[in-house]
Amino acid sequence: MAKVLTSRQENYSQWYNDLIVKAEMAENSAVRGCMVIKPYGYSLWENMQRILDGMFKQTGHVNAYFPLFIPKSFFSREASHVEGFAKECAVVTHYRLKTDATGKGIVVDEDAKLEEELIVRPTSETIIWNTYKNWIQSYRDLPILCNQWANVVRWEMRTRLFLRTAEFLWQEGHTAHESAEEALQETEKMINVYADFVEKYMAIPVIKGRKSANERFAGAIDTYCIEALMQDGKALQAGTSHFLGQNFAKAFDVKFLNKENKLDYVWATSWGVSTRLIGALVMSHSDDNGLVLPPKIAPLQVVIVPIYRDKEGLEKVSKVAVELKTRLEQLNISVKYDDRDSLRSGEKFNIYELKGVPVRITIGPRDLEQNQVEICRRDTLEKSNMHIQDVAEAMPRLLEDIQESIFQKAKKFRDDHIIKADTWEEFEKAIENGGFVSAHWDGTTETEVAIKEKTKATIRCIPFNNPQEEGKCILTGKPSKERVLFAKAY
């Protein structure tokens, strides 16, 4: 049988797509630009959800749910916000279908036209702020720290599984505060939560920073982001946290009486991460054998594959395997014992490698004789033998070790691909090679746009704690005080 995956180098985007389909994470749906997330991919999302949700609770947030449909009028109150999303909205115009006059098929009933069209949410700022207006009268009502787990729709022209689908799953936090300082703190707190989650659980190193004006969220005063680097050298925005100032409060007339008994508009933030993170995961760690999942979020951490000749042999192996499975499960490790007779062991090895299961334990007659098992770690594909009694005790440390080494490998790749450029020639060459390019920029949107037109690279972020140094803009030669990170991005 042919090799499952073509080399990543030849056609990265096709490789990416094939991997996701073959690893049974997701596939394109019948609806253009939408995807079906299969159980394996979804359980990964559930793990991510569970961990993130715990982190949100710890930072004092609560979950709520707001409507999918947003009246068009809400949407137009914040001018720059509508401008940012208007071009990619799904719009509900009718509420009924009827049988076609010719008797063939179903058509939209023109009599059932809505007075006011409804927009399928591309993000929920508008409907949430319309609701917050009713919740807030006094500083005693603040802060409001709400999060929503939901789906949103953005009618993108070009789509890719997980990275850019017309419908995607995410969480969006929307908070209201009595002061700018408090809102800014919240914005920063949440970008830190995201960075922690992505680095510690997904093992993807990120750079924290702020967006340039051109890349900022529609309606925000400031956008903080975490940027990751994919194996093909393109950058991916992995999460954002926005300081919205009083823009939405003013648009939706959300005022409160402060401690000095004066009316003021509330200060807002919003922040979100999406199923796009799964795309980031795939493109950060995978190799030619398939996915490589960090143990902390892998739907399945350990798989046990039996090797046997006949029914009797299987029974012997199963006894040991089931015992081991139970012991591992007592340590909160998720284990699957795959004793299906319909697949041969070699095929199972390949399937679980494709799915990125961190550890495979193989047990066969040869092992039973020696009272040992074979352990193969997915990240390095190294095999070793271990006494059966020692496996349970060693497993937590092994999983941690795999988690760490996946992160270090990705970090080394990322660090090796941050290149400084001081002349335009260096800059063009570095962008062409892929990775982050650290360069001086005169701070103007015109220059940023001009660079994008010439090289397709955009400013990914202005890193926090960026060293201040004198320099000259890479394009215009005008004076600059700090370097920013450029890259071609997804």
Place this chain on the structure above:
RNA sequence: CGGGAUAUAGCGUAGUCCGGUUAUCGCGCCUGCUUUGGGAGCAGGAGGUCGCCUGUUCGAAUCAGGCUAUCCCGACCA
């Protein structure tokens, strides 16, 4: 929304130029036997409104016209 292409079984395809028996092949699927320490072998089997509509014709996957959908390159984007 501009430019280009494609549509044949679950997937990938041959056949289309030059119309003519029962639409080709591979993967996958089902059954049986042999296998099982790195994607098995043999034998048998199921599966098709040839994207849709109209036309030309004795006869259309094949020719003509229209429609629809999808993909690629731009613009847009978490």
